[in-house]
Amino acid sequence: MLSSRLNQLCVATILCIFLCHGSLHAELCAEADKQALLKLKEGFVHGMELLSSWNGHDCCKWKGVSCNNLTGHVTSLDLNFSNITLVEDLNYLLDDMPEMEFFNRSTELGRKIDSSICELQHLTFLDLTHNSLQGEIPKCIGSLGQLTHLKLAWNGLSSVPYTMSNLSNLEYLDLGKNYFVARDLDWLSHLSSLKYLDLSKNNFGALIDWPSSISKIPFLSELYLNDCGLHQVNPKSISRINSSTFLQILSLSGNHFDSSIMSWVLNVSKVLTVLDLSHNELDNGIIKSFNTLCHLKKLYLGFNKLSDQLSGYLPEFCSAKDLEVLNLDHNPFSNGTLPDFSLFSSLERLSLQNTSIVGPLLFGHSPRLKALDLSLNNLNGSFPVFEVTKFATLHFLDLSHNKLSGRLPYTIGKLSNLWFLSISSNELNGDISEEHLLNLSSLKILDVSKNSLSFNLSPDWVPPFQLVALYASFSILGPQFPLWLKHQRKLQVLQISNTYITDSFPEWLGDISSRFVYSFCETSSLPVTYLDLSSNALTGPLPNCWQKFQNLEVLNLANNSLSGSVPESFGNLRSILSMHLNNNNFSGDIPSLALCKGSLRFIDFGDNNLEGTLQTWLEFEHLIVLRLRGLIPDNIGHLKNLESIDLSQNHLQGMIPVGKQFDTFDNSSYVGNIGLCGMPLVNQCLDVIPPRIRRVHKKEDQLLSFEFYLGLGLGFFVGFWSVCGTSIIKPSWRRAYFRWFINVTDWIYVTVVVFTIKMKRRF
Numbered sequence: 001m002l003s004s005r006l007n008q009l010c011v012a013t014i015l016c017i018f019l020c021h022g023s024l025h026a027e028l029c030a031e032a033d034k035q036a037l038l039k040l041k042e043g044f045v046h047g048m049e050l051l052s053s054w055n056g057h058d059c060c061k062w063k064g065v066s067c068n069n070l071t072g073h074v075t076s077l078d079l080n081f082s083n084i085t086l087v088e089d090l091n092y093l094l095d096d097m098p099e100m101e102f103f104n105r106s107t108e109l110g111r112k113i114d115s116s117i118c119e120l121q122h123l124t125f126l127d128l129t130h131n132s133l134q135g136e137i138p139k140c141i142g143s144l145g146q147l148t149h150l151k152l153a154w155n156g157l158s159s160v161p162y163t164m165s166n167l168s169n170l171e172y173l174d175l176g177k178n179y180f181v182a183r184d185l186d187w188l189s190h191l192s193s194l195k196y197l198d199l200s201k202n203n204f205g206a207l208i209d210w211p212s213s214i215s216k217i218p219f220l221s222e223l224y225l226n227d228c229g230l231h232q233v234n235p236k237s238i239s240r241i242n243s244s245t246f247l248q249i250l251s252l253s254g255n256h257f258d259s260s261i262m263s264w265v266l267n268v269s270k271v272l273t274v275l276d277l278s279h280n281e282l283d284n285g286i287i288k289s290f291n292t293l294c295h296l297k298k299l300y301l302g303f304n305k306l307s308d309q310l311s312g313y314l315p316e317f318c319s320a321k322d323l324e325v326l327n328l329d330h331n332p333f334s335n336g337t338l339p340d341f342s343l344f345s346s347l348e349r350l351s352l353q354n355t356s357i358v359g360p361l362l363f364g365h366s367p368r369l370k371a372l373d374l375s376l377n378n379l380n381g382s383f384p385v386f387e388v389t390k391f392a393t394l395h396f397l398d399l400s401h402n403k404l405s406g407r408l409p410y411t412i413g414k415l416s417n418l419w420f421l422s423i424s425s426n427e428l429n430g431d432i433s434e435e436h437l438l439n440l441s442s443l444k445i446l447d448v449s450k451n452s453l454s455f456n457l458s459p460d461w462v463p464p465f466q467l468v469a470l471y472a473s474f475s476i477l478g479p480q481f482p483l484w485l486k487h488q489r490k491l492q493v494l495q496i497s498n499t500y501i502t503d504s505f506p507e508w509l510g511d512i513s514s515r516f517v518y519s520f521c522e523t524s525s526l527p528v529t530y531l532d533l534s535s536n537a538l539t540g541p542l543p544n545c546w547q548k549f550q551n552l553e554v555l556n557l558a559n560n561s562l563s564g565s566v567p568e569s570f571g572n573l574r575s576i577l578s579m580h581l582n583n584n585n586f587s588g589d590i591p592s593l594a595l596c597k598g599s600l601r602f603i604d605f606g607d608n609n610l611e612g613t614l615q616t617w618l619e620f621e622h623l624i625v626l627r628l629r630g631l632i633p634d635n636i637g638h639l640k641n642l643e644s645i646d647l648s649q650n651h652l653q654g655m656i657p658v659g660k661q662f663d664t665f666d667n668s669s670y671v672g673n674i675g676l677c678g679m680p681l682v683n684q685c686l687d688v689i690p691p692r693i694r695r696v697h698k699k700e701d702q703l704l705s706f707e708f709y710l711g712l713g714l715g716f717f718v719g720f721w722s723v724c725g726t727s728i729i730k731p732s733w734r735r736a737y738f739r740w741f742i743n744v745t746d747w748i749y750v751t752v753v754v755f756t757i758k759m760k761r762r763f
């Protein structure tokens, strides 16, 4: 990927040399500025690669550099190389599935901001977002008096010098997602031009009087103070506030506020359009505030302590007609039926996950609704008829974890804008036929698992969609292997365990992957990263074409009746982290898995008739769990990371029985062992996927409180693994390209808990 980018860069540079050379407008940059840039570059670890264009006379032509075209002084430095879709809380329900990208660390400059930056005296724009920079912001930054935009988010910077207060022209300041710790924000009160301020995800738990510093910024229109560890506001500082008519967007989520924060909120602005107070300790006391905030368009109150009837809240909203986004997830509301939202005629996104809704799902005409999440409630009765006339704009529908019963109505198949549909864990039965899927041409993620649904699709059916993920465990797909999957050329996650397939292993599965050959670059090549066909009755030998699955990270074929030898091409699974072939009839020698050496962490070949020597495995330095196999050599201790080994139920000579504690996936001691290993996240990564189709909510579990953002998608394993494998706290890795939630089975939950405990200790 990088090399192709480098190529592009080279081409661009060469082109530029040809085209720009004789250009009349060619302005040479000021020599002093050029020297300053070169010194700055020396402070970056990856300066050589990422700033390879930084040579030649005219620094104004260098990547990211812009100059004043008359003086040749550098006026703008834009060194944000990240190309990742960051999906922040404020808009986490998406209209479309975001493009996922592989995580690649080399898009970050690294190390530090050299003080030579201050020699660029004419700088007005400086963007060093997402660069893994550590240490302090140089004190001399205060001399860059012309700066209007300063973006230093997503780094590991640790202190803000007081001299920042000199930057009186600053309009846009983003210091979010760093390691700043502060007792006061006095420097802020001098920044009188500021309109945008993001200090989110820093540690300001010790701040005493942040409201008065903030309130001295007269024209502020966007303020992000989420996840700062802030405590309740001192009432005295509230009285000193002049209500702003500018502040429109306010995020205070993930702090320790109770309902009395509302007196500050109401004092600070009367014109809020976006308010995020999720993940705090608000109770019913806030209810009356909403008949004052009449400009609200987006409101996030998830993860608080709102406990009255949900229906009691709705009449309080004076902005009901204009509200576009309403999120009340995970509040302990009293049981009640789904309230009537018909007055909320502008609603685009409604999320009422885990809000104690009982009874039938009746929903009025919602002409603009794009996303509806009613998961984790007690909705019962028959599955609603989603008339396409009422829900024409629906993109995202999550009704999972309810008690909806009966058959799936055909009308669901007409929602042609849906890209996400989850109805898992209900009590649905009957068929899923072609008619159900007829017009779902935008569908990318489908989860019908854990119902009693039965796929009734003709073998030559060609689906109108290209799925990225299919979850169908515990439905009936068999007895034949579902042939329509042949057409799913973008599939990354296939979870069809326990689906009554009694077929032979499909040869063409390899072909799916071969069609994924992408013309751009190898690392973006597609797909299958997760393949779970376990607990079916698959028979026969495996095809020998696994070299096609270059991105496969988890392969679970356990608990089938597969036979023959383990294919040699398994040795080409370069990305494989976790391989389960246990409980089949495989026989013969285990092939060399040389290319998997660097990646494999978890192997379970148990309960087969395989032969081989443990010698083979000694080279797998990262192996954590091994269950198979043959002879036990003396030097088994060389497997440094090996935390568990189960050699029982094999054809062993010189047996070392280790007991049966690892025989089942669900066994907590087994989990515990993995969890406590050197790299606990590995296990997480291995077995947590399939990604549960829910946005990650901070604080849902402890993991997230130390910036555990799942970078999921194509690169979930690759990306996340490369993150976890080295160090979890590296700030540049605290990124969220998309927030998903995990399918928390008990097994995983235990892993997570174990992991959490460990991480806590580490901090």
Ligand SMILES: *[C@@H]1O[C@H](CO)[C@@H](O)[C@H](O)[C@H]1NC(C)=O
Binding pocket: 025, 069, 070
């Ligand atoms: C110089 O920059 C100004 C403002 O950015 C622009 O209007 C003008 O066309 C530029 N002149 C040349 C010669 O590029």
Ligand SMILES: *[C@@H]1O[C@H](CO)[C@@H](O)[C@H](O)[C@H]1NC(C)=O
Binding pocket: 081, 083, 099
């Ligand atoms: C960023 O992503 C877009 C679309 O995926 C791509 O066209 C572009 O080349 C990428 N830019 C970089 C710097 O990687």
Ligand SMILES: *[C@@H]1O[C@H](CO)[C@@H](O)[C@H](O)[C@H]1NC(C)=O
Binding pocket: 080, 081, 082, 083, 084, 129, 151, 153
């Ligand atoms: C960084 O640059 C990328 C690509 O241009 C852009 O998508 C992203 O929003 C930028 N991030 C910030 C914080 O400006």
Ligand SMILES: *[C@@H]1O[C@H](CO)[C@@H](O)[C@H](O)[C@H]1NC(C)=O
Binding pocket: 001, 002, 003, 102, 103, 104, 105, 106, 523, 718
């Ligand atoms: C990241 O970039 C390096 C080049 O620096 C490349 O070798 C590697 O394959 C890339 N990894 C991914 C996952 O894109």
Ligand SMILES: *[C@@H]1O[C@H](CO)[C@@H](O)[C@H](O)[C@H]1NC(C)=O
Binding pocket: 139, 140, 141, 142, 143, 144, 163, 166
């Ligand atoms: C800040 O501004 C004051 C006066 O405007 C000046 O004396 C001082 O040198 C500046 N500090 C820095 C670090 O530039």
Ligand SMILES: *[C@@H]1O[C@H](CO)[C@@H](O)[C@H](O)[C@H]1NC(C)=O
Binding pocket: 215, 216, 240, 241, 242
């Ligand atoms: C509020 O406004 C008054 C008059 O406009 C001004 O004198 C006072 O300093 C302001 N208070 C604060 C805290 O900004």
Ligand SMILES: *[C@@H]1O[C@H](CO)[C@@H](O)[C@H](O)[C@H]1NC(C)=O
Binding pocket: 235, 238, 239, 263, 264, 266, 267
């Ligand atoms: C502003 O704050 C004061 C002090 O807490 C409070 O008495 C007053 O009601 C608040 N104003 C509004 C409009 O809420």
Ligand SMILES: *[C@@H]1O[C@H](CO)[C@@H](O)[C@H](O)[C@H]1NC(C)=O
Binding pocket: 330, 331, 332, 333, 354, 376
């Ligand atoms: C639902 O929300 C309550 C708090 O209201 C929380 O205790 C519970 O764990 C949540 N349930 C799920 C499944 O997230």
Ligand SMILES: *[C@@H]1O[C@H](CO)[C@@H](O)[C@H](O)[C@H]1NC(C)=O
Binding pocket: 334, 335, 356, 358, 378
């Ligand atoms: C709410 O409903 C659930 C499920 O129907 C029930 O278990 C629970 O006891 C009810 N709680 C109250 C307070 O009625």
Ligand SMILES: *[C@@H]1O[C@H](CO)[C@@H](O)[C@H](O)[C@H]1NC(C)=O
Binding pocket: 358, 359, 360, 380, 381, 382
């Ligand atoms: C739905 O749940 C409610 C409350 O638990 C119960 O009274 C009602 O009978 C249920 N309806 C159906 C159709 O199961």
Ligand SMILES: *[C@@H]1O[C@H](CO)[C@@H](O)[C@H](O)[C@H]1NC(C)=O
Binding pocket: 388, 414, 416, 438, 439
């Ligand atoms: C459904 O698909 C059929 C055939 O592809 C098409 O003729 C029809 O217009 C579609 N209906 C809707 C509501 O999109």
Ligand SMILES: *[C@@H]1O[C@H](CO)[C@@H](O)[C@H](O)[C@H]1NC(C)=O
Binding pocket: 498, 535, 536, 537, 559
């Ligand atoms: C193995 O698969 C069968 C169905 O083929 C299933 O009944 C059984 O529960 C599975 N065993 C395990 C341990 O998953």
